[in-house]
Amino acid sequence: QTYICSFVGVECWDEDRVLTIYLSGYGLQGEFPLGLNDCSSLTGLDLSRNNFSGALPSNIASLIPFVTTLDLSYNQFSGEIPTGLLNVTFLNTLMLQHNQFTGQLPPELVSMQRLKQFSVAYNHLTGPIPKFNEEHLKIGVDDFANNEGLCGRPMDACEPDEDMIRFGKMGAA
Secondary structure: OOHHHHOOOEEEEOOOEEEEEEOOOOOOEEOOOHHHHHOOOOOEEEOOOOEEEEEOOOOHHHHOOOOOEEEOOOOEEEEOOOHHHHHOOOOOEEEOOOOEEEEEOOHHHHHOOOOOEEEOOOOEEEEEOOOOOOOOOOOOHHHOOOOOEEEOOOOOOOOOOHHHHHOOOOOOO
């Protein structure tokens, strides 16, 4: 058995293939670990409740292509949520709450058909929430709470854009 498979928080199968890494609350710090691309069979990654920081890599899908559960909550990750997450095609759970993410939610997130659990609460996100298919994905206010700039279902409706009003592109009231 490979030595890494004896580490706390690491589960393997087939003696030397890392299947899951659960390292929640270990006080780990630094940027998103790029060495995860060596774990080509990884299906679960929980780095929640640590002190990771910096932006998520834009090529995150090439690092964790088969992950079904990704929990990066309660860290200090910042920057925009990368559209590269869309290419992690087997994702069922995406937990990004309690970080420092900024910018808008990628509208393409709605194309993640397998997503069953999703949260971006307690970040610094702005703009409209994409129109998720709520038959598959059960989302509520709690999943988007404490992002002062987010609007749209299930949060408050978005204010009409000033330019749209000025240039008469609003429908009849």
